[in-house]
Every structure is written in structure tokens, then in C-alpha cells.
Amino acid sequence: MFKKVLIAEDIDTVNLGLIDELSKVFDFEIQHAKYCDDALLKFKKAMLDNKPFDLLISDLSFIQDHRNCKLHSGEDLSRAILTLQPETKIIIYSIDDRPQKIKSLLKNPGINGYICKGRESSKEMISTIKNLAENDIYLAPDLVHLLNQEPAYEIQDYDISLLKELSHGYSQDDISKNLKAKGINPSSVSSIEKRINKLKIYFKAKNTVHLIAQVKDFGLI
Template sequence: MFKKILIAEDLDSISIAVAQALTELSITEIHHAKYCDDALLQIKKALHDDVPYDLLISDLSFKIDHRENKLTCGDELIEAVKKLQPGIKTIVFSIEDKSYRIKSLFNNLGINAYVSKGRNSIPQLKKAIESIYSADEKILSSEWSDVLRDKSLLEIEAYDITLLKLLSKGFILDEISQELKSSGIIPNGSSSIEKRINKLKIYFKANNNVHLIAISKDLGLV
């Protein structure tokens, strides 16, 4: 069984419930983080000390408060963690109900399991932990069992998510191009970016960029 686990969750009640479930699985080294930035620092320190975490369990939504953070959601945390420790197992434990976003978590961030918070979520979480430890398979809560097989869902790429996020921040083409170049992301030419955005508008039947961002937010893509 996993030996060292980090829980990224800002609600004490849920964090305590998850920790209890881990204890019942005979896991003794359990760490907590209420902020994504803190979770990433703990991952970095564990790697530096040569005692890395085996598993990250993270929520997606973290409430904004007086503290300023670089990482504001579970998606950003998992992406940052995977760059540091690609092999770490990851479980998302969330109330997210957008199938597009859930499928993107598997396809673009390489998570191992998604468990919906709810009445029977703790037993499902324990089962997911046991399953991904014993076998290299993708695990979803029962209500989402068909998401990965649903071919009607657009295969949204990480590149598309990046474009949509930059558009949602009000960036124009030239600014998006510069941002992609500075991050080493290709293609980053204005023409290529415009073509990709137009392709997304056609697929989502969006009338313009504002409409595209509105649809993306409704689908939980940004």
C-alpha cells in the first residue's frame, strides 16, 4: 500500500474524513495542505529530501481568501506537480460535474482516478486508492464510468485549454502569441493561434470569442 500521501483540500471536515479513510487502509504518513502553493512546496521538499510522496489526493476548487497564491485550483497544482514528479499517482476528489473537464483531467493531466464527493464517496475513494495501487488503470466514480469511452466528447488538448484560459483573461492574439513563446509552447504564431480558436468556435458553435469563453466556462474547461 502507499506509504506517504498528501491531501490538498481546503475544508477541514473533508480533509479529516479522507485522512480517516487512509488510516483505515493502514497508511500512517499523511500530510495536508489547504493551499495549492503549499502543496507544491511540500512536494518539492519531499523530492529534495529524497522521500517523495507516493500519492496526491486533490480537490479542484479552492476558496479565494486574503492570501495571494500562484496556483489557484487543483488542475494547476496537478500540472505543476507532474512536471516535478511525473510518476506520482494522483486522485481528484471533487464535486465537479462537467464531463468535458473530467475527461480532460485524464487526457491532459494524466490523473489516475476521479472520485465524486457525495454520500458514498469515502468508500469509493478507498476503493480507488486500492485499485490504482494494485493496478495501472484509470478509475472513475460509478456515475462517470462512461466518460472516457464517450466518443462524442471533443478530445480537448492541453494546448486548447491554454488558449481558452488566455482568452478568458482578455489577451489578444499578439499577447497570446508572446505568452506561448515565453512558455515554449508551439505552435505560437498568431496565424496558427487564430486558426485554432476559429476551429474551437466552429465546434462549440460559438458566435465570437466572448461566446466561446462563456461556453468554455459552462463546460468547466476554464
């Protein structure tokens, strides 16, 4: 079982509520931080004291205020912590329930669990922590069902290349030339147009600008 847990969450009520629920079930030490930068400092100090955290629970989004921070999201914090201590287990605790976003996060090495904030999220957190003590990855059954309900279409490297070209403002003709130069196929204008339309449908985007905004929001580019 875990010995020391760090919670990164900028909403006091969520922080205190989660700490209270976990303290009823577990006897591990719990510390928390409202800013990702502060969470990383706590993590570094714990390592120097030879009393490292072995579990991070982090929100994805943090409200920006007057303070100038280097780390702005749970993803930034997770990457920084895994660089320092790769064996740390990480649970993302977020209101974001978009399947594509969750799938993209779970593909990242080091993300061991994902919990959507909601009515039963405290119970799911307790269950996830218990399961992660024995497993590398654990998802609540409801979340597994949600992910399985998604269309079978999977975003491919080709799609990412295409979306990056679009985000740089290139026309379909320019993209065709760029893809041909890189040896990426299919590279014809008609193939590119069909793929863009397919991506618009998949992401429920009204136009190309909306499509780019959507995929950036998902963290795909």
C-alpha cells in the first residue's frame, strides 16, 4: 500500500473533501498543493528528505491567477514528476469526461488511473487506490464502459501530421505538397479533404477552425 500521497488541486472544497474521505480509509500521509509548481517543490523536498511520495493525485486544469507559474496543468506536473521519479504512480482526477482526452492521457507512460469528478468519485478514488497498490493501471468499470462506447475510429499518426499542418495555416494544396515531400501517404488533395471531413465528423467540429480548437483542447497537437 502507498505510504505518502500528494494531491494537486486548486479548489479548496475538493481538496479538503478528498483528504477527509481518504483519511477515513487509509493511514498514509497526505499533503496537498494548489499550484503545480508548489506540488513539484513538495515532491522534490520529499525526495531530498528520503521520504518520497509514491502516489500523485492531480487535477488536469488549474485556474491561472496573478501568480506566474512554470507548470500550468496536471499533464505538465505529471511529466515533471515522472522525470524525477519514474516509479511514481499517478491518478488524474478531473471533471473532463471526454473519452478521446482520457484515451490520449492513458497512452502516456506513468498515468495509472483516471477518475471523473462526480457523485461517486470518492468511492471510485478509494477503489482505484486499493487496486493500484497491486496493479499498474486501474479504471473504474463505469469509465471502462464509457471508453468502450466510443466509435472504433482511432486517431493515427497520419491524422496528427495532417492536423499539425492545418494548425500552421497551410491550405490543402500546401499540405499535399508538404506530405509528398516528407514521403507521407496518402498525399493527394482529395484524400486530404476526405480525411479532414472524417475528422470533423469524429470531433463534431463545425469547420476547420473549430476542428483545430477541438484537437488542441484534447491535447493531441
